[in-house]
Amino acid sequence: MTTQPTLDVPGDVLRPGDAGYDSARAVFNAMIDRRPLAVVRCHDAADVARGIAFARDHDLVLSVRGGGHNVAGSAVCDGGIMLDLSPMRGVRVDPERRRAQAGAGMLLGDLDRATQRHGLATPLGVMSRTGIAGLTLGGGLGWLNGRYGLACDNLVAAEVVTADGEVLRVGPQEHADLLWGLRGGGGNFGVVTSFGYRLHPVGPVLAGGLAYPWETAGDVLRFHDEFMAAAPDELSTAVSLALDPSGAPMLSLAVCWCGSPDAGERVLRPLRAFGRPAPDAITVMPYVALQSAPDAGFPLGMQHYWKSGYLRHLTDGAIGTLLEIATAMPPGVSGIGLQALRGAAARVPVDATAFPHRADQYDFLILAQWADPEESARTIAWARESFAAMAPHLEDAVYVNNLGVEGSDRVRSAYGPNRGRLAELKQAYDPANVFRLNQNITPAANGTRVGRSAEAASGVR
Ligand SMILES: Cc1cc2nc3c(=O)[nH]c(=O)nc-3n(C[C@H](O)[C@H](O)[C@H](O)COP(=O)(O)OP(=O)(O)OC[C@H]3O[C@@H](n4cnc5c(N)ncnc54)[C@H](O)[C@@H]3O)c2cc1C
Structure with missing residues (x-):
């Protein structure tokens, strides 16, 4: 019989038996029933970095929860550390610059309500309870895509905690290769704690x-x-x-x-x-x-x-x-x-x-x-x-x-012709594949950073 190790996980943590543990580990798809060793409730990038370090130090699997909507259930793990980003719900809207900076635990409805107070919006999905994090990192297809593109096309900045606990400010001029990868590469490269979006006049x-x-x-x-x-x-x-x-x-x-x-x-x-x-x-x-x-x-x-x-x-x-x-x-x-x-x-x-x-x-x-x-x-x-x-x-x-x-062939079909460049980026930012509970990109053995300005290279404005 295997016994659950008793580990002193730092921070605001829920363990089996704690009030709130079961609701914290529940995700949208009721087919998924997994029991992490601990749910780390993250309030900022430092909490995220501590959670990653703990999982690495103890060789535990790590999962990352944004809105918990993904049907694959990859937000929750068995026997490892689940980083729960749902406390990170703050948002700043700058109507002059038409920019929003949103916490990674926000749901679509939270962000839409905040931006619509100024008659603005960024393209997201079509349902208010989906998490902005997973949605944006995978693409983000919704009602505004024909006019303003996908959610990921409007991602212009991010704060990312890497596998070795570094907190990176990501944008067209800083770690532009990573910005490119965050625009559709899923949660493969780090934990995004804050998303910066371009806004547009929308509505009614x-x-x-x-x-x-x-x-x-x-x-x-x-x-x-x-x-x-x-x-x-x-x-x-x-x-x-x-x-x-x-x-x-x-x-x-x-x-x-x-x-x-x-x-x-x-x-x-x-x-x-x-x-x-x-x-x-x-x-x-x-x-x-x-x-x-x-x-x-x-x-x-x-x-x-x-x-x-x-x-x-x-x-x-x-x-x-x-x-x-x-x-x-x-x-x-x-x-x-x-x-x-x-x-x-x-x-x-x-x-x-x-x-x-x-x-x-x-x-x-x-x-x-x-x-x-x-x-x-x-x-x-x-x-x-x-x-x-x-x-x-x-x-x-x-x-x-x-x-x-659905297996590796389907994952290849998801990343399509960009998978080679994504594997190089994975090698550069997460060579040990710490972030693997996702539609996983295998690190290229000898990858190099891509190093181009995503905004300049993309034609995405
Ligand atoms: C009812 C419903 C309606 C939907 N409608 C749409 C739609 O209109 N348009 C659309 O494009 N999609 C839609 N989706 C799909 C949705 O985009 C995905 O389920 C997405 O993964 C949800 O994001 P989440 O943060 O809620 O997911 P979670 O389950 O929390 O996370 C999914 C994965 O994303 C990664 N991740 C999450 N947060 C972070 C982070 N901060 N940093 C790094 N990695 C992270 C992790 O790998 C995690 O396992 C819908 C899904 C549902 C269930």
């Missing part, structure tokens, strides 16, 4: 949903695809296939226009008229209202299993398969999503940031979600079979933030 937005009779679903998917190919950058959309309360498949489309509402009314007219949608609820609303609209659809305590890839060509074959897998969906609250990655986000050169998936395309996601563990086998089987059926239509590419524990 023209947004809402359209729901269609199922028999028109194929035509609507085709029309929407052609419509979006010519749509202005201000428009972002997300298609969803799910079951209605009676168990029948349904197709819906959520839209967000982030330009002037009058112009949006004109642009959206043909889309709103096509395919006999139910009377729509598209209206002018505060940006923060849009950002919390999907929250109720993703309650805490649910089991999650996701399969994902990029869909670049919505051919008739792909549409046929989509409709088939939607019809086979198990009863409940699972869904299939196609979120548009487009415009400004798609035009950034592939090597300008670590995030490589720069083309107009859909982030395709089979989102299996269920409450009863008895349903796990059936629901996971549906997700796997559906993904296998869609695979011939997908790129050999996947959004790192959608990945579960």
Whole structure:
């Protein structure tokens, strides 16, 4: 029988049996049930450095929790040290310079509320409870991507604690190679304690949903695809296939226009008229209202299993398969999503940031979600079979933030053509692979620092 070592972990620490330990180790995906030796509640970079040093000194595995939303559950570990960044929720907004400096424990809703007080926002995701940290480090795809790019494209500065406990200020002029890697390379290079974002004027937005009779679903998917190919950058959309309360498949489309509402009314007219949608609820609303609209659809305590890839060509074959897998969906609250990655986000050169998936395309996601563990086998089987059926239509590419524990080939597909440079960066900043509970980049054996100015090299402004 193995016994848990008794170790005097420094700082604000929760151990098994302490009040708050179980809620601190819980993550969004209820399938994940891991028990760290200690949860270190980090209030600043010094706490983070102490936690890293302790894990290294005692040869313990280390995990890093931002918002705890990642479906792979990599924020929590078994038998090691979990750095919980959730106490780091401070934010400074500078409306003159259009910059925000945000603590790594912030959730999307926290940051959106702070920036919207000044009529500003940085592109994040679409749900208010996701952590800004994991989201930004993986890319960050949301309603503003067509006009202002991804979250990582708007990351202009960071404070990072490295594997050997150094606290680095990172920006276009300092450790620019690391800034490049933080823009899509996940949590591989260090613990980011503070994120500096570029802000843009945003809101109110023209947004809402359209729901269609199922028999028109194929035509609507085709029309929407052609419509979006010519749509202005201000428009972002997300298609969803799910079951209605009676168990029948349904197709819906959520839209967000982030330009002037009058112009949006004109642009959206043909889309709103096509395919006999139910009377729509598209209206002018505060940006923060849009950002919390999907929250109720993703309650805490649910089991999650996701399969994902990029869909670049919505051919008739792909549409046929989509409709088939939607019809086979198990009863409940699972869904299939196609979120548009487009415009400004798609035009950034592939090597300008670590995030490589720069083309107009859909982030395709089979989102299996269920409450009863008895349903796990059936629901996971549906997700796997559906993904296998869609695979011939997908790129050999996947959004790192959608990945579960899926093996090294899938991780390679997530980093794509940038993986060589990422391995060199890993060698430079974390050669011992201390930060390995993530979609891991193996350190290159003889890597060198990349050393270019990310901002200058990127064309990302
Ligand atoms: C309901 C739901 C909706 C979502 N919607 C979107 C969306 O609209 N757009 C989108 O792009 N993504 C979306 N995602 C995916 C989301 O981007 C990822 O789950 C992301 O990892 C969440 O970040 P987090 O900080 O909450 O994650 P966590 O689980 O806390 O962390 C995930 C990993 O990131 C790393 N990490 C976290 N914080 C740090 C840090 N400060 N420094 C270094 N490494 C760190 C660690 O490796 C950690 O294991 C959604 C996820 C869910 C569950």
